[in-house]
Amino acid sequence: MDKSNALRRSDFPELTRRIGDQPLTYLDSAATTLMPTPVLKVLQTFYATSYANVHRSVSTLGYETTNRYEAARQQVANWLHAGSDEIIFTAGCTDSLNLVAATWGRQHLRAGDEVVVSIMEHHSSLLPWQQLALQVGAKLRFIQLTSEGTLDLAQARTLFNAHTKVLVLTQVSNVLGCENPVVKLVKWAHAVGAIAVIDGAQAVPHLAVNVTALDCDFYAFSGHKLLAPTGIGVLYGKSALLQQLPPYRYGGGMIADVSCETASWATGVQKFEAGTPNIIGAIGLAAALTYLTHIGWQRIWQHEQVLLQDLAMRLAAIPGVTVYGSGPRYGVISFNLTGVHPHDLATVLDQLGVEVRAGHHCAEPLVKALGTESTVRASVFLYNDAADCDRLVEGIKTAKEFFHVA
Amino acid sequence: MLHDLRELYQAVILDNAAHPRNQGKLVTATSDQLVHNPSCGDTIHIYLQVNQGRIVAIQFTGSGCTISQASASLLTTVIKGKTMQEALTLADHFSALAMGQGAPKAGLGDAAILTQVMQFPTRIKCATISWWALKQAILTEQEGKV
Numbered sequence: 001m002d003k004s005n006a007l008r009r010s011d012f013p014e015l016t017r018r019i020g021d022q023p024l025t026y027l028d029s030a031a032t033t034l035m036p037t038p039v040l041k042v043l044q045t046f047y048a049t050s051y052a053n054v055h056r057s058v059s060t061l062g063y064e065t066t067n068r069y070e071a072a073r074q075q076v077a078n079w080l081h082a083g084s085d086e087i088i089f090t091a092g093c094t095d096s097l098n099l100v101a102a103t104w105g106r107q108h109l110r111a112g113d114e115v116v117v118s119i120m121e122h123h124s125s126l127l128p129w130q131q132l133a134l135q136v137g138a139k140l141r142f143i144q145l146t147s148e149g150t151l152d153l154a155q156a157r158t159l160f161n162a163h164t165k166v167l168v169l170t171q172v173s174n175v176l177g178c179e180n181p182v183v184k185l186v187k188w189a190h191a192v193g194a195i196a197v198i199d200g201a202q203a204v205p206h207l208a209v210n211v212t213a214l215d216c217d218f219y220a221f222s223g224h225k226l227l228a229p230t231g232i233g234v235l236y237g238k239s240a241l242l243q244q245l246p247p248y249r250y251g252g253g254m255i256a257d258v259s260c261e262t263a264s265w266a267t268g269v270q271k272f273e274a275g276t277p278n279i280i281g282a283i284g285l286a287a288a289l290t291y292l293t294h295i296g297w298q299r300i301w302q303h304e305q306v307l308l309q310d311l312a313m314r315l316a317a318i319p320g321v322t323v324y325g326s327g328p329r330y331g332v333i334s335f336n337l338t339g340v341h342p343h344d345l346a347t348v349l350d351q352l353g354v355e356v357r358a359g360h361h362c363a364e365p366l367v368k369a370l371g372t373e374s375t376v377r378a379s380v381f382l383y384n385d386a387a388d389c390d391r392l393v394e395g396i397k398t399a400k401e402f403f404h405v406a
Numbered sequence: 407m408l409h410d411l412r413e414l415y416q417a418v419i420l421d422n423a424a425h426p427r428n429q430g431k432l433v434t435a436t437s438d439q440l441v442h443n444p445s446c447g448d449t450i451h452i453y454l455q456v457n458q459g460r461i462v463a464i465q466f467t468g469s470g471c472t473i474s475q476a477s478a479s480l481l482t483t484v485i486k487g488k489t490m491q492e493a494l495t496l497a498d499h500f501s502a503l504a505m506g507q508g509a510p511k512a513g514l515g516d517a518a519i520l521t522q523v524m525q526f527p528t529r530i531k532c533a534t535i536s537w538w539a540l541k542q543a544i545l546t547e548q549e550g551k552v
Contacts, residue, residue, distance in 0.1 A: 021407060341471035343446050344415075347529060351411055359446050373447045373469065402408060403420070403472075 006385035007295055007303055011036040015383060022353030025391045030174055030202060030332045030379030031357055032224045039227055042287035043280055054279055055253055055270075069279050072286035073269075079289055080219065080236055081210040088235040088242075088272045089282050093201040094124040096220035096235035099272065100197050101128030103245040104218075109165055111137035116159045116189065117168040118143040118151055118180065119369050123362040125199040129168050138165070143185075145369050149325035151180055160192045167196040171203035175361045175370075175377065177308070177329030179207065182214050190215070195241070201225055205381060206304060206330040208297050211236050223281060227288035232281025235272075242269065249274040292382075300382045307380045308333055311389045318396055320405055324370055334361075334375040337396060339405040342374045348399040349376075354391050414522045415472065418480075422516075423472040428482035432465040437547035441539040443531055448474040452481075452539040456547050460489050464540075471532055473523060478536035480517040490544045497537045497544075504533050 009015060012034045017024050026034060046068070052061035054069045070084070077084040090096045105128070109115070115129050119142050133140050141164075143156040160167075167189035172179050186196040195217040200209060205226040211219045218241075223232040237245075247254055247265055251274030256264040265271045292300065308329045316323050320338040337345055346358035357377045360367045367374060378392055400406075432438075432453035440451040448470030455463035464486050466478045485493050492513075502509035503521035511518045523533040 343448075343471040343529070343532065344473070347526060348408070348411065350528075351408055398408070402411070402415070 005303075006388075007300060007382040008036065009383045009385065011038065012383045013037060019350065019353040019355065022351070025352075025354040025388045027378040027380065027384065027388060027392060028355050028357050029205070029381035029384075030225070030377065032230065033205065033227050033381055034383065035229070036227055036288075036291055038291050039284055039287045043229070043284050046280065046283055051280075053276055065279060068286075069277070069282050072282040075286045075289055076234055079209075079293070080234075081212045082236050083239060085268050086236055086239050086242065088237065088269045089277050090220075090233040090235050090272075091231055091278065092224070092233035093199065093220050093222040094233075096218075096233045097125050097197070097199060098128045099235055099248045100218045100220070100237075101132050103248055103272075104195065104241065105129065105132045105166070107244075107246060109133070109136050109138050112163060113138040113165045114159075114161070114163040115140050115166045115168060116143065116156070116164055116194070117141070118170060119145055120151065120170050120173040120176065120180070120363065120366050121168060122170060122174055122199060122201065123364070124201075125168055125170055125197075126365070129166065139163075142365075143169075145366075149176055149370070150178060153181065153184070156185065157188065160188045160194070162192060164189065164192045164194040166194055168199075169196065170199040170201075171209075172200075172206065172330045173325070173363075173366070174202045174332065175334050175363050175366055175375065176325030177202075177332040177334075177379075178325050179203070179328070179330055182216065186214060186216050202331055206301060217241055223285040223288065227291060228285040229281050232278045232285050234285075242272075243267070245271075247274070248272050251275040253277075295382065303382060304331065304380055304384075307384055307386065307389055310386070311378065311380075311392070314389070314393050315396070318393070318400075320400065321396065324375060331381070332377055332379040334377045336372060336375050337399065337405070340399060340403050342376045344403065345376055345396070345399050348402055349392070349395045352391065352395045352398065354395045356392070410522075410525050414519070414526065416519055418516050419476045419519060420472065422476040422479040426466075426475055426479040428465045428479065428486070429467065430465050431467055432463055434463060435465075437543045437550065439539040439543035439546065441535050441542070443470075443474075443535055446470070446532070448532055448535055450474060450478050450536045450539050452478070452536060452543050454540075454543050454547060456490060459491075461485055461487065461493055461544075466536065468536075471529075473520065473529055473532035474535055477517070477520050477533045480515070480520065481536050481540060484513070484515050484517050485540065490548065494541060494544055497541045500537045501534050504530050 014034045052065045054066045074084045077087045141159045146152045189196045197218045198216040200221040204221045219236040224230040254274040324334040342358035435453035438453045442449045450468040464482045499509040506524040520533045
């Protein structure tokens with residue numbers, strides 16, 4: 001039985017290890033999540049019993065593996081409210097976002113075109129479009145922050161015009177934890193004939209995502225942010241758009257016919273999955289979704305909200321602590337302690353077994369817009385409990401004493 | 407449980423971070439080097455004024471954590487007045503010690519305290535970044551004179 005108020009804490013073996021002589025307090029799930037035993041067992045059983053390559057064999061094993069891989073695709077599609085012909089397996093969210101810029105972007109973006117992008121983007125969402133814009137002579141136009149740390153919608157409204165080709169937007173900020181008004185901004189993009197590319201990396205662990213309701217054209221996320229292994233990601237794309245796109249990479253499995261001089265491409269999502277895909281990653285992602293769905297997304301969300309709201313109040317009550325953004329938050333909370341650099345604070349916390357992230361969180365433009373160079377970020381998931389939050393708050397107080405700040 | 411940390415963050419270190427010595431751009435510099443650590447945002451810019459092979463003035467600008475700023479500050483106090491060759495030797499000794507390799511501590515003064523950063527592998531770069539900048543600035547100065 002779990003004694004803590006966390007959900008299924010005992011399913012996560014890594015939580016029993018120690019950091020030095022301290023118990024582990026894992027508050028870095030926004031970077032990557034721990035793996036529960038049921039998912040680990042699925043991976044182990046698959047490797048031990050039915051591992052083979054997909055799509056290219058007439059053997060029983062090849063058939064079984066292909067079925068498992070395609071069932072994983074169908075499960076992701078159902079979960080996102082999409083069709084299975086709209087789900088591309090990638091190497092991760094970064095790979096998904098690069099795929100869109102490299103295919104749709106390279107096909108459509110021209111000199112003089114504009115890309116509307118939020119200041120909250122992770123580098124993996126910003127850079128593919130920033131670099132493509134530099135190459136073709138297109139222009140990035142940024143949605144800025146209000147003083148409350150939310151996107152400035154009045155300013156955003158003025159950015160959309162006949163030159164706008166793409167909206168690039170994160171659904172949940174990996175620094176502030178806020179949810180952005182995706183539906184509204186997607187409508188504005190569509191009204192001027194632009195497409196919308198949504199980075200869902202920090203949203204999928206905490207929100208019920210329905211890509212049909214969002215009406216976005218592309219939606220990207222990583223498996224390892226929600227209990228799956230690293231190296232597996234998903235790109236959702238509207239099927240009508242995917243059919244028109246050129247291949248992303250060339251290789252096995254993505255062709256219809258190949259001669260010495262030319263080639264034609266597979267129809268459907270296979271066109272974007274050159275080479276042996278991350279089979280175990282896809283199966284692990286499906287197992288993680290099954291595990292989380294079984295616990296219940298609403299229950300996970302409520303649990304996180306209790307932890308984050310409590311943490312926000314307790315952090316803000318510590319003299320010298322600045323908490324960034326405002327609630328409601330999904331998964332993460334960022335803060336700074338006056339007089340102590342985030343890396344020094346994170347080192348003290350680490351000595352106390354409290355694992356947080358300190359730095360610019362691969363979102364330098366946002367962190368600069370917040371008027372700082374780096375922050376400390378604590379992030380929670382279903383396996384965290386009130387005791388974890390206690391240890392973070394106590395750790396900050398210890399750091400204040402250690403560095404003699406008032 | 408913070409014993410190791412206290413060995414690293416000694417009063418002299420906290421004091422050098424809070425009140426850095428030789429801070430500011432050196433207008434008479436003959437060589438300089440800017441170094442940025444993209445993973446944490448630490449930035450150090452070292453300015454040297456070299457006269458007949460001797461570093462007669464050294465200053466720095468920068469921002470970042472306690473370790474990086476204290477390290478740069480202590481570096482300037484240790485290096486001022488040394489020959490370029492002496493400074494290069496000290497830079498090599500500091501970097502080796504900070505990575506847990508054997509080297510003499512002689513001549514490093516209070517900067518030697520920061521070599522205890524070897525007990526915190528994720529922070530070694532914070533301590534060594536300014537010494538790396540110093541080395542690059544000296545090599546640039548030497549190349550310029552060839």
